[in-house]
Amino acid sequence: MVKIYGHRGAAGTHPENTMISFEEARRAGADGIELDVQLTSDGEVVIIHDESLDRTTNGSGFVKDKCLKELQKFDASNKFSHLYGETEIPTLQELIDWLRGNSLLCNIELKNSKFFYPGMEEKVIKLVREARLEDRIILSSFNHYSIVLCKKIAEEIEIAPLYRDGLHMPWAYARSLGAGAIHPDIKAVPNEIIRASIEAGVAVRPYTVNKEKDIENLLAVGCSAIITDFPAKVVLMRDQFFNKNSNVNADIGGIGSRLKNT
Template sequence: MTNIFGHRGAAGHYPENTMISFMAAYEAGADGIELDVQMTKDGELVVIHDETIDRTTTGAGYVHTYTYKELSRFDASYTFSQYKGKATVPTLIEVLEWAKQKNIIVNVELKNGIIHYPGLEEKVIHLIEKLNMNKQVIISSFNHYSLVECKKISNNIEIAILYMEGLYQPWEYAKRLGADGIHPHFYAATREIITNSINNDVAIRTFTVNDDKLIQQLLNNQCSAIITDFPEKAVKLRDMLSRKA
């Protein structure tokens, strides 16, 4: 069965990468959530997509120039004014502790392609292991050097390669890096790549899939997972297909 992951929670209807959004994805029946991790000035792991806070919060500037206490004062309701005053930038530990209770899979994307956060891999993995969530968390990144570093630190957590397009035989590339999965943009998730990846025991989870027809196509092609801004819609489409089967 194809799993449904809520992209930054349920970002189509809720402020992305907030507890409100993650809870909504869970309530919609998502099997997992996808989130992004940056690091504050005082070394706190925080869940926010951009290297700056300008787009999604009421503040401005780079994440790494703020302490977590300073960062937590900003509103993170983004364009969803109905949640003003109710959404803040969460810490990774806050999200993981909640996810552990809900038994929902967490895809942690390391956002270290533009800014180098010293020790990010080690900090994230230490937290995952401390919470005994090795089998519940997937670490992904566009920075493949970082993924190799993760594998050196721990061989007990799944890693997955993020990429946009044009990667030749990505399942073979994944094996070379010691990765357990690939997370391509949906343009790069052809039927052939999906089939070959799964046949080679490499999970394939596509992002960010919001179109109904494309969701149905990927479900029919038995993609390992779909990462979407609208998990409630994807879950309904999956349920409809399973009833027809």
């Protein structure tokens, strides 16, 4: 069955990349969550998408220039503060402690294309290994050198390249990196690429899939997973799709049995 990952938790309805958002994705029945990590000035791994604090918090400046204590003073509730109140930028350690209490899969995106954050790969992998979550984690990045390094450090953890533009035979490229999946922009992955990748044994998890027509298409083509801002809606659509198709198959099977008996 197609797996559903909540993009930055449930970013369409809750403050992105916060514990409130991750908990909503879990409550909605998502199979997993997607999140972004960067390093603070004192070397802590924190969960936030933008390199700058300006869009998602009431702070300003770059994440890399602030220590953890400074960052934790900022409100990360963004446009949802009137609904859920104030909330902090979480650490990856906090998220991993939370993952221990559930069975969610987790895609950790390393945000190291603009700022390289030397040592971030090792820090993330150390936290994952300490919690023994290797089989539930996917490490992805637009910086493909970074995920290759991750694979060298931790062969047991899955990696997946992120990309925005068309890529020729992406399944072959993924294999060349040691990756078991690709994470393309939904606009860069036509159905024939999805089918060919899955046939080659490479999972396909497009992002960020919010339009109903795109969701319906990915369900119909049998895509490996969908990364969406609205996990509650997409989980419902997926369940309805598979229930409908299982009922159709059951009806066809029943008709076949009756025909054999006539």
